[in-house]
Amino acid sequence: MKIKRSERLIDMTQYLLTHPHTLTPLTYFVKRYESAKSSISEDLAIIKKTFRQRGTGRLETVPGAAGGVIFTPEMSYEEAKAIVLALCERLSEQDRLLPGGYVYLSDLLGEPQLLKQVGRIIASRYVGKKIDAVMTVATKGVPIAQAVSYYLNVPFVIVRRDSKITEGSTVSVNYVSGSSERIEKMELSKRSLKRGSKVLVVDDFMKGGGTVNGMRALIEEFEAELVGITVFAESTFSGRRMVEEYTSLLCVRDVDTRTKNITVVPGNYFAD
Amino acid sequence: MKIKRSERLIDMTQYLLTHPHTLTPLTYFVKRYESAKSSISEDLAIIKKTFRQRGTGRLETVPGAAGGVIFTPEMSYEEAKAIVLALCERLSEQDRLLPGGYVYLSDLLGEPQLLKQVGRIIASRYVGKKIDAVMTVATKGVPIAQAVSYYLNVPFVIVRRDSKITEGSTVSVNYVSGSSERIEKMELSKRSLKRGSKVLVVDDFMKGGGTVNGMRALIEEFEAELVGITVFAESTFSGRRMVEEYTSLLCVRDVDTRTKNITVVPGNYFAD
Numbered sequence A, B: 001m002k003i004k005r006s007e008r009l010i011d012m013t014q015y016l017l018t019h020p021h022t023l024t025p026l027t028y029f030v031k032r033y034e035s036a037k038s039s040i041s042e043d044l045a046i047i048k049k050t051f052r053q054r055g056t057g058r059l060e061t062v063p064g065a066a067g068g069v070i071f072t073p074e075m076s077y078e079e080a081k082a083i084v085l086a087l088c089e090r091l092s093e094q095d096r097l098l099p100g101g102y103v104y105l106s107d108l109l110g111e112p113q114l115l116k117q118v119g120r121i122i123a124s125r126y127v128g129k130k131i132d133a134v135m136t137v138a139t140k141g142v143p144i145a146q147a148v149s150y151y152l153n154v155p156f157v158i159v160r161r162d163s164k165i166t167e168g169s170t171v172s173v174n175y176v177s178g179s180s181e182r183i184e185k186m187e188l189s190k191r192s193l194k195r196g197s198k199v200l201v202v203d204d205f206m207k208g209g210g211t212v213n214g215m216r217a218l219i220e221e222f223e224a225e226l227v228g229i230t231v232f233a234e235s236t237f238s239g240r241r242m243v244e245e246y247t248s249l250l251c252v253r254d255v256d257t258r259t260k261n262i263t264v265v266p267g268n269y270f271a272d
Helices: A005-018 A026-033 A037-054 A077-091 A112-125 A141-152 A210-221 B005-018 B026-033 B037-054 B077-091 B112-125 B141-152 B210-221
Strands: A057-062 A068-073 A133-137 A156-159 A170-176 A183-189 A198-206 A225-235 A247-256 A261-266 B057-062 B068-073 B133-137 B156-159 B170-176 B183-189 B198-206 B225-235 B247-256 B261-266
Touching (some): A077 A247, A133 A141, A141 B141, A156 A210, A170 A210, B005 B026, B026 B037, B112 B141, B133 B141, B141 B156, B198 B210, B210 B225
Parallel strands (some): A225 A247
């Protein structure tokens, strides 16, 4: 049975979306649909155009024998800004204020649609950069790391503050918790990161930057390379921050524990 | 400018895949593409057919004024079995054996492509059941919960063994750790689960079932309802398991600490 163009377009779209950042040879599709290479090329041109017009991402064709097609998810500045502005509203809800001036985020970090958006926004920031792994610290950083990892199509690794037998041998570092100035310890399973890996660090919240700084030290221990740091939300910090270069999607600018007002603005992702 | 069928098919496929289990009125697409309702209906029929033939999932049209279209991701028994058989091989790798007979899983639980597959397999098990939330326990259950949550399109909640100020008020339960017979404590943020919610429990590994049993107690505390339990891997357990009804994708049948041989077979997901 001959497969129609319409069916190819639907299934190719499905395939490309679920295999981002993966070079797929055109021969794969030729075989999958038992269609001519010229037809597949035409299909890809239509998908490329539609993905660009709808802001889904970039489809690139790599010519040559080792060539193929790569889909890179992207999100436009405008779409990202609209999503983050809506998030600012949600983060400002008064009942999010916890004792000590903390902001409750756990519900947001468990919403699949929101995580997909956040993953796409963060991944868009690193388009064109070589990244081998996403790193975060347990527990609340994990959903962000996984969301980003889905769009970059690279593994994520979880640094832990507690030792677990199920991790095998680990490498640990001590770090200064920025906000409390206490010395703490974090560790990562030895086999989870290869020497020379290019690592993107993500986390849910940054105050003094101590945790992120700890992950930086851990990356050095592994003789790996830090590519960038992006946090879901940062809060204004009165002391000297331990990390200078980072990207934030949201910034908790002010917390008034008396009136329970939380002021949230877009983070430095949108600064330039 | 008139939008062609081919472009509509590509963008609709993208939209449906990223909005599973969501009723979208046809008028949404009519507006989005400035096309006639009859054309949209024809498009959906083509997508429905292709999704079914390729095993992507089920597309259903709900008639009437409050109607629309719903996409339910599915995976065939054969595809799921093939994925799990490949996983059995990977889990049997000798260097996964840790002191105490534990099996190293962290690398697998950080692979985005694998997590997508596992999420789809588990979600397929509950097609047609009403689920309001996915529950797991920190840390290693989180990637599984998030993967399932993406396909079911419901939030996931994370039970913790350690108390964190950023969670606000919590409800806690004591539970007997099945393998060590110790009394431990787990807790969940009070606001993270509504009374009456239908909850699916997932976890990475089950031995005696103590942790899963703790989550069951927690669900009762919240006056919510347990819909089902699925674990990524179970291990054969010599004592009496604390949980009778559960689904496992993989079963670690035997661990020989002397020869370092790990025997892994498909779990009871494939039993019937």
